[in-house]
Amino acid sequence: MPKYRERLQRRYADANPQTDQDWDDLMERALTEDEENVKVLQDILDSDKDLNTVVSEMIVNGTPFRAAVAKYFDPEDLVAKEGDEDYEYYQRSTDERKRMGQEFRARGEEKRKNTKDAYDNIDKFAEKQGMDAAAKEAFIGFVNTLYNDLSVLKLTPETLTKLYKAMTYDEAVAEAAETGEIDGKNAAIEAQRVHATRTTTGDGVPTPQGGSAPVKPKPQKRQSLLEGLPEKKF
Numbered sequence: 001m002p003k004y005r006e007r008l009q010r011r012y013a014d015a016n017p018q019t020d021q022d023w024d025d026l027m028e029r030a031l032t033e034d035e036e037n038v039k040v041l042q043d044i045l046d047s048d049k050d051l052n053t054v055v056s057e058m059i060v061n062g063t064p065f066r067a068a069v070a071k072y073f074d075p076e077d078l079v080a081k082e083g084d085e086d087y088e089y090y091q092r093s094t095d096e097r098k099r100m101g102q103e104f105r106a107r108g109e110e111k112r113k114n115t116k117d118a119y120d121n122i123d124k125f126a127e128k129q130g131m132d133a134a135a136k137e138a139f140i141g142f143v144n145t146l147y148n149d150l151s152v153l154k155l156t157p158e159t160l161t162k163l164y165k166a167m168t169y170d171e172a173v174a175e176a177a178e179t180g181e182i183d184g185k186n187a188a189i190e191a192q193r194v195h196a197t198r199t200t201t202g203d204g205v206p207t208p209q210g211g212s213a214p215v216k217p218k219p220q221k222r223q224s225l226l227e228g229l230p231e232k233k234f
Helices: 003-011 020-047 049-061 065-072 087-128 133-151 157-167 169-200
Strands: none
């Protein structure tokens, strides 16, 4: 695979180009996005002289960001003071950074507390389900894959299908049970009908295909001695 296609594949991991036209379309998408990004970046640099100076230092001399900032600014210059044009923005950004840091630390602490319970619950669940070592390892791998996908919002059709099946599992089981119950009742009713039919008609011997059931001859009525004689008149 050409290098540019490898880079495109890494950049658009969700894409699955098959033909040359697919690759061309993906390249066009990348070029369009790059042009838009360059324009936005250029507008930002044009609007902020200080940022332009720092970025130019990084590009021309390869200076790391913090070193480039330190080359042109004192640390105090980077702290907005009340009355500065960007003071409110600076305060909001500072508060947001602190909040995200606190949330990150809180999640880390919660994860550490839940780790032991998680492993214990997996052991108990595997034992209850009768899993052997291989099945348990495969199940843990499945959980880890699902967790990793969700943690980066990788919602592929396969992942969504797994989640949907998990969400509707109880409903599907209940529906299957209800269907089975109805089928069972229908089968019982049909069995009773067939039994009643065989009891009231015939002796249960199957009727030959292509014909009707044999009809037993009715007994002939015995003829009276007086039958056939002319009626006597008195």
